[in-house]
Amino acid sequence: MNEHSIPAAAAHRFIRAAFESQGFDTSTADTLAALMVEADLYGSDGHGIIRLPQYIKRIRAGGINKEPHIRVVREHVSTALVDGDNGMGHLVVSFATTLAMRKARQSGMAWVNTRMSNHAGPASLYVRRVVTEGLICLYFAVGNANHLAPWGGTELMLSTNPIAVGLPTRDEPPVILDMATAMAAYGKVKAKAKRGEMMPPGWMIDRQGQPILDPARSAEGLLLPIGGHKGYGLALVVGFLAGTLGGAAMGRQVIDFNADHTSVTNTGQTVAVIDPAAFGDAEEFRKSADTVVRDIRSSERLPGVDRIWLPGEQSFEKHARYAVAGFPLSQGLLDELNALAQEIGIAPLAELAAA
Amino acid sequence: MNEHSIPAAAAHRFIRAAFESQGFDTSTADTLAALMVEADLYGSDGHGIIRLPQYIKRIRAGGINKEPHIRVVREHVSTALVDGDNGMGHLVVSFATTLAMRKARQSGMAWVNTRMSNHAGPASLYVRRVVTEGLICLYFAVGNANHLAPWGGTELMLSTNPIAVGLPTRDEPPVILDMATAMAAYGKVKAKAKRGEMMPPGWMIDRQGQPILDPARSAEGLLLPIGGHKGYGLALVVGFLAGTLGGAAMGRQVIDFNADHTSVTNTGQTVAVIDPAAFGDAEEFRKSADTVVRDIRSSERLPGVDRIWLPGEQSFEKHARYAVAGFPLSQGLLDELNALAQEIGIAPLAELAAA
Numbered sequence: 234m235n236e237h238s239i240p241a242a243a244a245h246r247f248i249r250a251a252f253e254s255q256g257f258d259t260s261t262a263d264t265l266a267a268l269m270v271e272a273d274l275y276g277s278d279g280h281g282i283i284r285l286p287q288y289i290k291r292i293r294a295g296g297i298n299k300e301p302h303i304r305v306v307r308e309h310v311s312t313a314l315v316d317g318d319n320g321m322g323h324l325v326v327s328f329a330t331t332l333a334m335r336k337a338r339q340s341g342m343a344w345v346n347t348r349m350s351n352h353a354g355p356a357s358l359y360v361r362r363v364v365t366e367g368l369i370c371l372y373f374a375v376g377n378a379n380h381l382a383p384w385g386g387t388e389l390m391l392s393t394n395p396i397a398v399g400l401p402t403r404d405e406p407p408v409i410l411d412m413a414t415a416m417a418a419y420g421k422v423k424a425k426a427k428r429g430e431m432m433p434p435g436w437m438i439d440r441q442g443q444p445i446l447d448p449a450r451s452a453e454g455l456l457l458p459i460g461g462h463k464g465y466g467l468a469l470v471v472g473f474l475a476g477t478l479g480g481a482a483m484g485r486q487v488i489d490f491n492a493d494h495t496s497v498t499n500t501g502q503t504v505a506v507i508d509p510a511a512f513g514d515a516e517e518f519r520k521s522a523d524t525v526v527r528d529i530r531s532s533e534r535l536p537g538v539d540r541i542w543l544p545g546e547q548s549f550e551k552h553a554r555y556a557v558a559g560f561p562l563s564q565g566l567l568d569e570l571n572a573l574a575q576e577i578g579i580a581p582l583a584e585l586a587a588a
Numbered sequence: 589m590n591e592h593s594i595p596a597a598a599a600h601r602f603i604r605a606a607f608e609s610q611g612f613d614t615s616t617a618d619t620l621a622a623l624m625v626e627a628d629l630y631g632s633d634g635h636g637i638i639r640l641p642q643y644i645k646r647i648r649a650g651g652i653n654k655e656p657h658i659r660v661v662r663e664h665v666s667t668a669l670v671d672g673d674n675g676m677g678h679l680v681v682s683f684a685t686t687l688a689m690r691k692a693r694q695s696g697m698a699w700v701n702t703r704m705s706n707h708a709g710p711a712s713l714y715v716r717r718v719v720t721e722g723l724i725c726l727y728f729a730v731g732n733a734n735h736l737a738p739w740g741g742t743e744l745m746l747s748t749n750p751i752a753v754g755l756p757t758r759d760e761p762p763v764i765l766d767m768a769t770a771m772a773a774y775g776k777v778k779a780k781a782k783r784g785e786m787m788p789p790g791w792m793i794d795r796q797g798q799p800i801l802d803p804a805r806s807a808e809g810l811l812l813p814i815g816g817h818k819g820y821g822l823a824l825v826v827g828f829l830a831g832t833l834g835g836a837a838m839g840r841q842v843i844d845f846n847a848d849h850t851s852v853t854n855t856g857q858t859v860a861v862i863d864p865a866a867f868g869d870a871e872e873f874r875k876s877a878d879t880v881v882r883d884i885r886s887s888e889r890l891p892g893v894d895r896i897w898l899p900g901e902q903s904f905e906k907h908a909r910y911a912v913a914g915f916p917l918s919q920g921l922l923d924e925l926n927a928l929a930q931e932i933g934i935a936p937l938a939e940l941a942a943a
Contacts, residue, residue, distance in 0.1 A: 307866070307867060307868065309695060309696030309697075309863075309866040310665055310666065310694070310695035310696055311665065311666035311695040311696050311697050311698070312695075312696030312697050312862070312863075312866040312867065314867050314868070339665070340664060340665035340666040340667075340695060341664030341665055341666050341667030341699070342664075342666050342667050342697070342698075342699045343666070343697075344696070344697045344862060346867060369829070369833070382887070382888075383884045383887055383896045384896070384897070385889055385890055385893040385895075385896050385897075386884075386887050386888060386889050386890065386893070386896050387887075387888045387889065387890055388887040388888040390883065390884055390887050396822075398825040398828075398829070400825065400828050400829075408824070408825065408828065410821040410822070410824070410825050412815075412818045412821060412822075416815060442890060459814045459815025459818050459819065460767075460771060460814025460815055460819065462897075463767045463814050464814065464815065466765040466767060466899040467751075467765070467767075469763070469765070469884070469898070469899065470753040470755065470763065470765050470899070472880075473753075473755050473763065473877065473880065474724070474753070474755075474862075477873065477876050477877060477880060478724070478862070478864060478867050478873065479867050479868070480867075480868055480876075483876075483880055484879075484880045484883050484884065485883050507667070507699060507829075507833070508664075508667075509833060511662070511664040511667040512662060512667065512669050512701060512833050512834050512835075513662065513669070513834070513835055518832065518833065521832050521835075521838075522828065522832060524839075525827075525828070525832060525838055525839045528745065528839050528840050529738045529741075529745055529824070529839065532737070532738055532741050532742075532743040532745050533737075533741060533742045533743040534740055534741050534742065535740055535741065535742055535797060536796075538740040538741070540740075541738045541739070541740050541741050542739070542740075542817075543824075544821040544824065544825070
């Protein structure tokens with residue numbers, strides 16, 4: 234299977250042009266392109282440029298507000314509820330993240346929920362931004378399609394509601410955990426499908442409980458939660474926190490944005506920020522974090538294991554490589570993006586990449 | 589195997605007498621007994637009366653401060669750091685929970701960490717208290733012995749660091765998730781050992797990666813995290829949040845309180861509380877939570893599944909039964925408790941139960 238290397242700048246121009254072609258102003262298109270490319274550069278290949286065709290389809294169908302009035306609709310000392318006015322999720326969560334950081338610096342910690350938001354790419358985009366400022370971040374979100382059944386059930390009642398946590402360090406790469414509460418995020422299933430690869434057993438079952446290995450059959454199946462009933466419990470409480478608490482969709486209210494491109498998704502996300510300085514010397518905290526990271530990395534390994542990784546470390550290394558050499562893109566996805574380019578009248582990605 | 593039913597009042601008197609025999613004042617002994625019995629009544633059989641012999645051993649060895657000065661050592665608008673002065677963890681976390689609730693009502697949400705605390709029983713004790721007040725609770729803790737290796741490792745660097753989340757409802761039982769980040773908490777392994785039962789595959793492996801099924805061999809093994817690298821990541825970030833952030837033990841600093849009864853454990857816990865009223869009408873939130881609970885409970889089931897449970901619902905039902913009929917206790921544990929009673933000069937549990 235052919236794989237291309239796409240330079241960040243080429244992908245950025247392509248994505249920006251795609252949004253501009255739909256009437257987004259240049260500054261907004263730039264913001265969206267920067268975040269989507271960052272996702273691919275850090276190896277979040279299920280949440281970067283791969284999502285562009287779907288975003289554009291929804292925008293063309295009128296399912297996204299191109300000029301949203303993103304605003305705080307309820308606020309307390311350490312909390313806020315942000316209404317995204319059905320704008321692109323990247324813009325809404327960026328707004329919420331900035332607000333949460335400001336409030337955390339003022340009161341020690343802050344918890345900001347969004348409603349009327351949309352798919353915002355990988356959690357790590359926002360968590361990384363917070364961690365870069367020396368703050369701790371927790372992120373929860375309601376996914377944009379239900380792929381999980383309750384434990385013992387067959388009905389798709391829950392999304393793979395992700396949990397992300399970021400911790401600043403001093404000399405080590407930051408610790409950034411970004412995980413779906415299913416064995417695999419649906420984005421990873423899509424990426425497997427795009428690459429023509431099979432899924433490992435344990436990712437999905439059908440409604441008779443039999444394993445599904447072919448990602449092309451994913452629409453028939455249920456994603457499996459991590460740790461059985463535990464992952465079901467995690468997906469559920471994340472849905473309550475990021476969705477129900479702020480009046481965003483959860484459970485049966487969740488729109489399947491793979492199938493429905495017009496209904497308002499009313500997506501909810503939580504960005505919670507903690508200032509380590511509220512608990513002691515922030516520099517000491519980062520040093521202690523470095524010590525834990527090094528202790529774990531240098532601990533004894535199972536036979537055949539070359540290296541113990543910390544959460545986020547592989548993404549960090551991918552970024553170092555991809556920022557220089559470009560990020561990998563399958564032939565299938567490149568073809569799809571260039572078909573989209575033709576449809577919306579922008580230059581293909583291939584040409585830009587070759588430039 | 590014989591199983592006894594122990595009335596709550598008998599267990600309460602027994603535990604209170606045990607602490608009083610060690611010089612705890614009656615009020616403190618009462619508080620500890622109430623929390624430990626509540627654990628058993630809700631089915632947390634790995635964290636209730638089963639822990640009494642270990643607690644008493646540590647107290648007799650001088651490893652616990654019987655008259656701690658539990659106090660706030662650092663405070664911001666929505667955060668606090670509580671120093672437990674090496675007191676019983678139940679007292680320290682109760683203090684932190686009260687404080688977090690008060691601060692959350694004042695500023696919308698609050699995040700309180702403990703340090704110099706100790707084992708506090710199941711997270712659900714504190715989460716339930718918060719939820720009863722109509723508030724949302726998140727709880728994280730660093731466990732008191734490392735039973736997990738990093739993913740790919742063999743060295744016990746992490747505990748089964750639990751995550752608990754509680755959500756208030758209106759007419760339904762509250763949603764209370766209380767889970768270890770391992771496939772099974774070590775308390776469950778101990779309970780299996782006490783009952784003379786084997787563990788299912790997937791709970792533990794030895795240092796060659798082979799399954800361990802006999803809980804008597806647990807000291808040789810590693811508990812497995814949920815979802816492989818994901819559970820490792822969760823255990824790690826929980827350790828940072830509940831431990832490192834507040835200057836409590838984490839990683840190599842964690843004392844194995846099963847083997848070492850004198851060293852200060854410097855245990856850390858996090859109690860975070862959110863006031864739903866900061867995000868909208870609190871009554872509406874509870875109604876929405878009820879709707880989600882009912883939708884999930886009534887959703888389609890796999891063949892052979894009688895009922896879909898919400899997190900905490902089985903504990904809720906156990907409590908209804910055990911509060912009336914007593915909670916189950918194995919012959920082995922009863923013998924152990926009565927040997928302890930003889931050792932410390934208090935009346936045996938059997939006699940009290942028969943009274």
